[in-house]
Amino acid sequence: MEKECKVARTGCIGTCSVGPAVLVEPGDYLYQSVTPDKVREIVRDHIVLGLPVKDMLYKNEAYFQKQHRLVLRNAGKIDPSRIQDYISAGGYSALAKCLATMTPQGVIYEVVTSGLRGRGGAGFPTGQKWSLVARSHNTPKYIVANLDEGDPGVFANRTLAEADPHAIIEGMLIAAYAIGAEKGYIYIRSEYPLAIQTLQKAIAQAKAMSLLGEKILETSFKFDLELRFGAGAFVAGEETAILASVEGRRAMPRPRPPYPANSGLWQKPTLIQNVETLANIPLIVQNGGHWFSKTGTPKCTGTKCFSLTGKISNPGLIEVPMGITLREVVFDIGGGVPDGKKFKAVLVGGPSGGCLPETLLEIPIDYDSLTKVGAIMGSGGIVVIDEDSCMVDTARFFTEFCVDESCGKCTPCRAGLARLKEVFDKITHGQGEMSDIATLEKSGVYIRDASLCGLGQTAPNPVITTLRYFKDEYVKHIVEKQCVAGKCFKTRDEEELE
Amino acid sequence: MSVNIIKLKIDGVEVTVPEGTAILKAAKDSGIIIPTLCNLEGLTAYGGCRLCLVEVSGTPKLFPACSTPVGPNMEITTQSDKLKEYRKMAVQMLLAERTHICSVCVADDHCELQAMANQLGVDHVMFERNWSQDEIDSTHDFLVIDRNRCILCTRCIRVCDQIEGVHTLDLKLRGKDSQVIMDLDEHWGNSCSCTSCRKCAKVCPVGAIYIEGEPIEHTKKRDIAEFIVERRNRR
Incomplete structure (x- = not known):
């Protein structure tokens, strides 16, 4: 064999759903779900004969088309150990x-x-x-x-x-x-x-x-x-x-x-x-x-990396220009919700982000637009939620996370979040009263305004946004004792089994 | 080093103080008392209880008066409907957090939390009360800690570290599980660093740390702040 070819271990290219991935240069040929057998084929056809194995190539071009990779310019392309x-x-x-x-x-x-x-x-x-x-x-x-x-x-x-x-x-x-x-x-x-x-x-x-x-x-x-x-x-x-x-x-x-x-x-x-x-x-x-x-918008330049997870066809790490709409990220890059399920909400900004409904998918991703609708840029976490999830349960889950992670220094975050979680437990176990909604709203806003650091100031975001955009689900839980997704009202024994 | 004297307004009253003074002190000097629980003159500011939050014109954010320095031409509001509501909320959260029953508390009538609730007009607690049942540590000869009454203001920790210079007390765990501990979580009686100076009991705003056999009005004197400052100056 006369051709020489270098094989290197690289970092992740960001296509989580189709790993392991192999990139052949020159030409940016990305092979998906590679196995030892497939490698043999790639070496024989592509490397030796120069004929890319078409049916093994990563087919979802939209995933990369709308991305703009500045920070991740070398991710998946260079050997990080050299x-x-x-x-x-x-x-x-x-x-x-x-x-x-x-x-x-x-x-x-x-x-x-x-x-x-x-x-x-x-x-x-x-x-x-x-x-x-x-x-x-x-x-x-x-x-x-x-x-x-x-x-x-x-x-x-x-x-x-x-x-x-x-x-x-x-x-x-x-x-x-x-x-x-x-x-x-x-x-x-x-x-x-x-x-x-x-x-x-x-x-x-x-x-x-x-x-x-x-x-x-x-x-x-x-x-x-x-x-x-x-x-x-x-x-x-x-x-x-x-x-x-x-x-x-x-x-x-x-x-x-x-x-x-x-x-x-x-x-x-x-x-x-x-x-x-x-x-x-x-x-x-x-x-x-x-x-x-x-790149990006005048007030918000450059790009931002987002971790796309949840009920989405193409989960992974993406980098997009600021100002791209949430719809483009969730549906064009992310490929929408899999298995024919219906999109319900998207949580933007990690565990203390905001849950946004479909009607807000046209907003551009930048710091100020996200803050306006109750979400945050945060760490760049985007979790897609489909019809199988209950918004009350989702808010309860993220509140519980922040209760566990509160440092305990200031009253609103330490004592307040724990009280919020108790109210959620009441509602999801069928003991909710209509006055609980007011308690959640009032204390959520208080915790946001009065907490010492960013953790407490953003922790009530899932609560505040689900109350703003999905209040009907709360009312259903409290009045009709019904959970549209069938997540709540389990007995303590059933919960333990799970 | 010369210190700049600056002018600002607190609740509409013009105040002149050295630059860098905390809002709390600037207000106090002109006779405006801002409610606090974790703060104690002579100790470093902590900013934990959030009772001293004030409004500063030009920003929607609230600032803790104990740790925020004044700036030139600041316009500060220490009393508003929103602030009153928020202070009541903080007190209710503290009352619901652990086990606070005034009638069976050693500090009844000498408790800063109780006084604060009265002063702010807290007449009910909107949250489910969380009756904690932590073991009381009375292993020390005369110092007792009942963590069910603790509001985690950390005055005891700070006085032990900054005034007595021992640092016997500190926190363990985090969030709602936080607890004041002695040494590496020893029973108080087994603590090898505690000097039994009693300062922790004296600065504790509630009945969490008290001195067995001593009348509570003697332990929890209201002029404790002066005591601390005087002690500090003497050192």
């Missing part, structure tokens, strides 16, 4: 460009121009955050990359770390150069062993090539990077709780101000960014902020 692969895909050239030709202010200017907003969920303008930290005269300064992705059914940050760890590291290096930090931490959950292993290897390789440590690329710029592991608390993803956890204390949020940009790790100015935000940075530096701002 820094050489990242470099040959253009990696670390943005860092080189920064160090050789740009001032820190110049870098921040590009990030401001790009319009990039924090991908951790709150959507704070990234460039503005950087200028705040850069302006502070207090030293040393720190950077913390948030990889504490605790939402059930959300796996965007994990996939990014497993598929392209150097994009995160390069983003951190550029941020460090811009704000004048010399030390950074990646805060990652312990439940992500492969991501941890991949990042550890990537950090070691970057150090060996003098891309981390002293005299980076033979300049005076120095930056050291360390991993810090979470101990399994959802609330540790909140920015002030991360700080406490990195310092080795209990992961409990504290009131802001002071903001971490002024007083973060060990009371020093600290930049906290989600890893998805950081992975955008090399592209912005390489191509300019103006180039980046052309």
Whole structure:
């Protein structure tokens, strides 16, 4: 055989329903549900004879057509365990460009121009955050990359770390150069062993090539990077709780101000960014902020990764331009609800997102539009709910999750959510009264307005939105003792059996 | 370092205070008392009870007065229908959370939660009461903790750490299961770090920590804040 062909393990390409997947380059030929027998066929026909095996190719073109992959540019295409692969895909050239030709202010200017907003969920303008930290005269300064992705059914940050760890590291290096930090931490959950292993290897390789440590690329710029592991608390993803956890204390949020940009790790100015935000940075530096701002909407530029799960034909990890409609995501990319079932609702934003009905599917996905209808961008979790699910039960389930994950510091979140859950238990066991709806509404709004951190402030969203859009189901539960999906009114024994 | 003196308005009254002063203190200095439970002068602000939430014009967000510093030209509202409603809600949630029965409580008539409920006009609890039944720890010679009455304000933890400098007390678990513990969850009598200084009982706003054999009006003196500050200055 004369042809040479390289076989490499890559990160996930995002098509969860048809794994294992094999990508043959050149030409982006994606084979689905590959088995050892199928590999033999692919090698014989495609690699040796140059004839792609058509009936084994991934057929759902719509899945990729509407996507716009910036953050996931290398996911599934490079070997994450080899820094050489990242470099040959253009990696670390943005860092080189920064160090050789740009001032820190110049870098921040590009990030401001790009319009990039924090991908951790709150959507704070990234460039503005950087200028705040850069302006502070207090030293040393720190950077913390948030990889504490605790939402059930959300796996965007994990996939990014497993598929392209150097994009995160390069983003951190550029941020460090811009704000004048010399030390950074990646805060990652312990439940992500492969991501941890991949990042550890990537950090070691970057150090060996003098891309981390002293005299980076033979300049005076120095930056050291360390991993810090979470101990399994959802609330540790909140920015002030991360700080406490990195310092080795209990992961409990504290009131802001002071903001971490002024007083973060060990009371020093600290930049906290989600890893998805950081992975955008090399592209912005390489191509300019103006180039980046052309993707998405004017107020909400760039792309966002979403984890598509639930009752959907094509579950997986997608990256779409901001401003795309929910309908396009659920029906065009996601392929709609499988098995001929009827679409009922979509939960946008993870366990503390909002449940939106079909009538709201035309809204564009951006921070402000989602907030207006009661949902959040959050961690980018999209769960599709079909007619088999009960909305009261769904709201109860997510409330229970937040009850378990509340840190216990503030009254509304700790004591309030637990009371909400009790009201739900009453309703789903046939003891509901009409006054319970008012109790849920009143306390839900109170918990949202009065809680200390983002967890409590967003936790009632499933309750508030299901009450807003699916109130008839609550009334049916209470008045007629009926559950349209047949989920509720089980005896305690039946529940235990399940 | 010179401190900027700034002007702001609290409930329509013009106030002049050094920049960086907490809203709570700025209000108190001009005679406006904002309700609090977890806050105690002399200890770091905690921001947990959410009773001291106030409105700041220009933003729909509510801010805890204990930890939010004043800014120039701020317009702060400490009393409104919404705030009153929210404060009542917080007190009801605290009353429903564990086992609060005033008539059989050591702190009856000397309890800040009870006083707060009276002051705010809380005349019923809209939630199902959750009657917790945690074991009472009376293994210490004279300090007793009944966690069924605890409102998790963490004053005891903070006073133990910041004033006594011992850090015997801390929290275990999270959310509704959070509990105040001694050392690594020892019985109080077995705690090897506790100095038996009694500060925890003195700052506890409710009947969760008390001193056996001491009249409650002696333990829970209302001027405890001054006591703390004085102790701190003496150190």
